[in-house]
Amino acid sequence: xxxxxxxxxxxxxxxxxxxxxSGGVGKTTxxxxxxxxxxxxxxxxxxxxxxxxxxxxxxLGLDALSNRPTRIEGPWPGELHAMMLDxxxxxxxxxxxYSDSPEQAEDIKVNRIYRNLTGTLSGTQEYMxxxxxxxxxxxxxxxxxxxxxxxxxxxLDFLDAPRRLTRFLENRLFQALMMPTRAGLRIMGMAAQALxxxxxxxxxxxxVADAVAFFQAFEGMEEGFRAxxxxxxxxxxxxxxxxxxxxxxxxxxxxxxxxxxxxxxESNLFVTALVVNRVQPRFAxxxxxxxxxxxxxxxxxxxxxxLVENLRGYTAASDREEQAYTDLASKVAPAPVTRVPxxxxxxxxxxxxxxIADLLSGGAGPAPESSDGPSGGPSGGR
Amino acid sequence: MDISAFCxxxxxxxxxxKGGVGKTTxxxxxxHMAARAGLSVLVVELEGRPGVSxxxxxxxxxxxxxxxxxxxxxxxxxxxxxxRGATIAPxxxxxxxxxxxxxxxxxxxxxxxxxxxxxxxxxGIVDLxxxxxxxxxxxxxxxxxxxxxxxxxxxxxxxxxxxxxxxxTFLSSAGGLLDAARGGPIRxxxxxxxxxxxxxxRCQVALVTLPEEMPVNELIExxxxxxxxxxxxxxxxxxxxxxxxxxxxATTAADxxxxxxxxxxxxxxxxxxxxxxxxxxxxxxxxxxxxxxARELPLPQLRVPFLFTASIxxxxxxxxxxxxxxxxxxxxxxxxxxx
Numbered sequence: 001x002x003x004x005x006x007x008x009x010x011x012x013x014x015x016x017x018x019x020x021x022s023g024g025v026g027k028t029t030x031x032x033x034x035x036x037x038x039x040x041x042x043x044x045x046x047x048x049x050x051x052x053x054x055x056x057x058x059x060l061g062l063d064a065l066s067n068r069p070t071r072i073e074g075p076w077p078g079e080l081h082a083m084m085l086d087x088x089x090x091x092x093x094x095x096x097x098y099s100d101s102p103e104q105a106e107d108i109k110v111n112r113i114y115r116n117l118t119g120t121l122s123g124t125q126e127y128m129x130x131x132x133x134x135x136x137x138x139x140x141x142x143x144x145x146x147x148x149x150x151x152x153x154x155x156l157d158f159l160d161a162p163r164r165l166t167r168f169l170e171n172r173l174f175q176a177l178m179m180p181t182r183a184g185l186r187i188m189g190m191a192a193q194a195l196x197x198x199x200x201x202x203x204x205x206x207x208v209a210d211a212v213a214f215f216q217a218f219e220g221m222e223e224g225f226r227a228x229x230x231x232x233x234x235x236x237x238x239x240x241x242x243x244x245x246x247x248x249x250x251x252x253x254x255x256x257x258x259x260x261x262x263x264x265x266e267s268n269l270f271v272t273a274l275v276v277n278r279v280q281p282r283f284a285x286x287x288x289x290x291x292x293x294x295x296x297x298x299x300x301x302x303x304x305x306x307l308v309e310n311l312r313g314y315t316a317a318s319d320r321e322e323q324a325y326t327d328l329a330s331k332v333a334p335a336p337v338t339r340v341p342x343x344x345x346x347x348x349x350x351x352x353x354x355x356i357a358d359l360l361s362g363g364a365g366p367a368p369e370s371s372d373g374p375s376g377g378p379s380g381g382r
Numbered sequence: 383m384d385i386s387a388f389c390x391x392x393x394x395x396x397x398x399x400k401g402g403v404g405k406t407t408x409x410x411x412x413x414h415m416a417a418r419a420g421l422s423v424l425v426v427e428l429e430g431r432p433g434v435s436x437x438x439x440x441x442x443x444x445x446x447x448x449x450x451x452x453x454x455x456x457x458x459x460x461x462x463x464x465x466r467g468a469t470i471a472p473x474x475x476x477x478x479x480x481x482x483x484x485x486x487x488x489x490x491x492x493x494x495x496x497x498x499x500x501x502x503x504x505x506g507i508v509d510l511x512x513x514x515x516x517x518x519x520x521x522x523x524x525x526x527x528x529x530x531x532x533x534x535x536x537x538x539x540x541x542x543x544x545x546x547x548x549x550x551t552f553l554s555s556a557g558g559l560l561d562a563a564r565g566g567p568i569r570x571x572x573x574x575x576x577x578x579x580x581x582x583x584r585c586q587v588a589l590v591t592l593p594e595e596m597p598v599n600e601l602i603e604x605x606x607x608x609x610x611x612x613x614x615x616x617x618x619x620x621x622x623x624x625x626x627x628x629x630x631x632a633t634t635a636a637d638x639x640x641x642x643x644x645x646x647x648x649x650x651x652x653x654x655x656x657x658x659x660x661x662x663x664x665x666x667x668x669x670x671x672x673x674x675x676a677r678e679l680p681l682p683q684l685r686v687p688f689l690f691t692a693s694i695x696x697x698x699x700x701x702x703x704x705x706x707x708x709x710x711x712x713x714x715x716x717x718x719x720x721x
Contacts, residue, residue: 022401024597025402198490250402250404252404252406252407252431252433252694255432280690283654283656291647292650292654301638301642303630303637304638307638307658308654314657317690342664344660346594348596
């Protein structure tokens with residue numbers, strides 16, 4: 001199976017894996033499983049997650065936001081580290097790095113606009129995820145950093161975010177806002193003054209005061225931010241970076257994934273691998289189904305008919321799912337497609353995560369045994 | 383419960399749930415159900431996704447101006463028509479988007495600031511103001527929804543809310559803005575929004591989930607937060623993607639084959655047995671989650687089946703709507719609104 005080597009090759013060869021896709025498809029789980037697989041293959045890996053479901057976080061030994069990776073002990077030759085991103089703290093670090101003095105950093109940190117920026121300037125969270133990725137990749141001493149992109153309204157926010165923040169900081173109107181302190185309000189254009197009056201009228205006069213303070217505090221730091229943004233962009237474009245698109249086999253998720261792949265291509269970035277998560281399991285191949293049809297022609301026995309129909313139902317469901325993502329698979333070609341079957345349990349501990357890692361590296365076609373999760377065991381229907 | 387009565391419990395129904403639970407599809411099914419019962423429906427899509435249109439078989443992208451999804455020959459009712467008191471025809475579904483930028487532009491226009499509004503938008507000043515007043519974007523959008531509700535353009539306004547996480551932020555924005563106690567017309571807008579959200583006859587929330595552990599956990603958490611922090615009334619919970627139960631899987635594959643006198647060989651028996659056990663475990667998991675949800679969140683449940691289809695179009699929409707309608711009809715007559 002070529003897929004078997006693909007996942008292992010990817011976690012062995014690449015230094016960055018970015019997992020992207022729409023919300024609710026299991027991105028965090030897949031990202032963590034990649035990092036675990038790398039550790040099992042002897043690498044030092046770190047997974048950066050953004051707001052993961054709590055039980056997965058607990059299973060990884062994460063109980064709070066932190067800007068330092070935590071090492072997770074386990075029976076693997078490599079190292080597994082995990083981190084839950086704190087966007088605000090990351091921004092604070094960045095401000096500290098580029099400010100001229102501790103006083104300047106402090107002025108920024110107390111400013112009301114700055115304090116709310118991570119929550120309100122769209123893309124700031126994504127930017128901080130990329131920033132942290134850059135820091136870990138450059139200075140963290142990891143062989144592999146896997147990052148799980150935040151669930152965002154716009155799938156490509158994480159690509160645009162660095163530029164967006166730079167643009168925000170360099171805005172000409174905002175430059176004008178700073179003028180009053182430098183050369184008096186007279187120098188400011190009429191139009192800018194009209195805008196300021198409008199803002200005061202709609203939102204209150206103190207907003208303008210906050211804004212002026214904000215841009216004064218940031219003065220001189222734009223250059224540092226811009227240079228950093230450019231380096232993050234380079235990092236994303238380098239050959240050691242892999243983009244893994246995660247989708248579920250449902251129509252809406254597939255549509256979003258197609259859209260996403262197209263957007264990536266527009267930026268000259270390409271999907272390295274497609275993971276279709278939670279597909280219906282197949283319990284028999286075509287020849288087995290034919291053999292079954294030859295021996296059981298219906299009406300033989302009610303119990304047996306039920307069992308056969310149940311088995312065929314999964315195959316039919318799986319066929320229809322395949323149909324749903326055929327287009328997607330061809331759009332991202334030659335990126336390999338790995339299918340991770342629906343498990344018999346929710347994924348919330350390291351054992352389940354190991355099962356996912358096995359399925360990712362084991363490649364296509366789930367063995368029925370491995371999809372029969374640890375909580376299995378029949379006990380009579382409802 | 384009568385469908386028409388169900389759909390008339392509040393003029394605005396906000397449909398919320400975590401990403402990937404099929405929220406948008408449920409919005410389409412609710413709209414279809416209400417229109418079938420003779421109501422006029424306006425769907426408000428906040429994230430600009432095309433799912434609602436696709437479900438109705440339309441490939442026209444949704445815009446601020448609005449487009450018709452279900453009606454023969456009628457014309458869409460635009461902003462200007464609505465201001466003249468025009469309403470959507472009974473049995474019709476119209477859909478539109480509202481983005482914060484659109485809402486702001488219109489708000490500025492309504493406040494005599496049309497001339498500078500374009501420049502304000504292009505200058506990025508909105509980001510700046512949003513930095514100073516968190517939640518202002520959401521309040522503008524909700525303010526627009528309030529205006530639509532007040533204008534009575536439709537019997538039912540269905541809002542496809544941002545995914546949870548965002549939902550809490552979205553719906554608590556107005557309360558937060560009031561707390562910040564800033565002056566100006568924006569504050570008045572926030573007060574109106576809070577009033578809308580806390581009146582169960584004007585606005586309720588329907589939460590959507592899947593019958594799985596994590597989505598159920600998130601739904602329960604969201605439900606209590608919405609009640610406690612926003613004070614918004616919760617309608618029934620919609621559980622999407624329920625796998626149909628299959629009876630008669632009690633006999634093992636080996637026993638069934640031998641009692642039928644069929645020699646299947648070990649491979650086929652193993653395949654049948656694996657599929658049987660998988661099905662039983664999934665059914666058990668689902669039943670556990672549904673009863674846990676009922677126990678921890680005493681709200682009526684509407685169950686919608688999992689569809690094994692490659693896409694959601696008009697045919698599938700009919701199926702989902704039928705299931706939803708059957709669920710509504712099975713509800714007791716007086717809707718339970720918890721306060």
